[in-house]
Amino acid sequence: MVRENEIRAAEVAVDFPLQMDAGVIFIGRINTPWTSRLMCPRQGRLDGPVCTITLFEPWVRALDNITDFERLEVLYWLHLSRRDLVKQSPANDGTTRGTFALRSPVRPNPIGTAIVKLAGREGAILKVQGLNCLDNTPLLDLKPDRTLFKPIAPPQPGDYETNEARG
Amino acid sequence: MVRENEIRAAEVAVDFPLQMDAGVIFIGRINTPWTSRLMCPRQGRLDGPVCTITLFEPWVRALDNITDFERLEVLYWLHLSRRDLVKQSPANDGTTRGTFALRSPVRPNPIGTAIVKLAGREGAILKVQGLNCLDNTPLLDLKPDRTLFKPIAPPQPGDYETNEARG
Numbered sequence: 001m002v003r004e005n006e007i008r009a010a011e012v013a014v015d016f017p018l019q020m021d022a023g024v025i026f027i028g029r030i031n032t033p034w035t036s037r038l039m040c041p042r043q044g045r046l047d048g049p050v051c052t053i054t055l056f057e058p059w060v061r062a063l064d065n066i067t068d069f070e071r072l073e074v075l076y077w078l079h080l081s082r083r084d085l086v087k088q089s090p091a092n093d094g095t096t097r098g099t100f101a102l103r104s105p106v107r108p109n110p111i112g113t114a115i116v117k118l119a120g121r122e123g124a125i126l127k128v129q130g131l132n133c134l135d136n137t138p139l140l141d142l143k144p145d146r147t148l149f150k151p152i153a154p155p156q157p158g159d160y161e162t163n164e165a166r167g
Numbered sequence: 168m169v170r171e172n173e174i175r176a177a178e179v180a181v182d183f184p185l186q187m188d189a190g191v192i193f194i195g196r197i198n199t200p201w202t203s204r205l206m207c208p209r210q211g212r213l214d215g216p217v218c219t220i221t222l223f224e225p226w227v228r229a230l231d232n233i234t235d236f237e238r239l240e241v242l243y244w245l246h247l248s249r250r251d252l253v254k255q256s257p258a259n260d261g262t263t264r265g266t267f268a269l270r271s272p273v274r275p276n277p278i279g280t281a282i283v284k285l286a287g288r289e290g291a292i293l294k295v296q297g298l299n300c301l302d303n304t305p306l307l308d309l310k311p312d313r314t315l316f317k318p319i320a321p322p323q324p325g326d327y328e329t330n331e332a333r334g
């Protein structure tokens with residue numbers, strides 16, 4: 001069973017810093033069929049339920065041209081997750097792994113990422129498949145899938161740098 | 168040429184909210200060969216220069232088991248980027264696209280994502296290839312590449328939900 005908010009046997013928590021280094025804004029809302037962490041998929045699937053992403057103003061104009069892309073990368077804020085665990089036990093069996101070796105929602109900056117299939121757009125609302133987050137998750141960002149995006153800006157020197165060339 | 172911080176012809180800026188909705192902490196530092204935006208690659212390459220990611224305490228323990236993965240997803244804070252553009256002109260040619268149809272560093276929440284090849288670990292320091300960010304970029308998160316990660320937590324109901332099944 002997934003975590004509600006408990007710390008499990010052998011897990012390690014640290015003192016979380018009181019001071020933040022930067023701020024994020026919530027630019028939209030994600031709606032999914034899952035209202036409990038005990039129901040969410042562990043991973044999204046591209047044939048999964050159609051979910052909606054609703055952009056808030058003034059960000060709706062930033063959706064222009066988004067339907068050029070079949071798949072999007074979605075970044076969201078895992079608003080219910082604790083942030084202080086460095087070692088976690090996903091199977092709750094006394095064995096642990098480091099947080100950065102897991103895709104658990106519990107992490108120092110609880111930012112989830114997903115690759116979704118764009119099924120359609122109606123104004124401020126996108127229909128997508130491939131999410132696994134809770135209903136009402138706050139949206140942070142949308143980008144074209146990296147494998148579909150070709151840079152529009154002119155070439156830069158770094159484009160041509162390989163490790164060998166630096167010798 | 169990439170943007171320093173100007174607004175270009177036909178680009179659209181909005182009033183950025185004064186109030187943040189949540190805070191992020193910088194959990195490490197990324198070092199790359201690029202000290203100017205005018206030099207950075209537009210996209211990272213897996214045969215690119217070896218860069219380093221240094222984790223700050225108390226997060227070093229969260230690296231345990233990370234070398235199980237050949238590729239990682241890296242999230243970082245694009246600390247020099249403006250956040251208020253909804254329409255951008257990457258080619259600076261008077262044509263614009265919506266910010267969410269671009270992978271530009273200029274976005275309401277300036278979070279960059281990269282898939283990197285893990286070339287090695289020495290204590291708090293990871294060596295990676297595939298980044299395209301500036302030297303001294305703050306680190307937000309590390310996760311196993313989604314295509315390499317198999318959930319450890321037991322199955323959940325949502326794992327089996329397809330769109331068809333929901334009819």
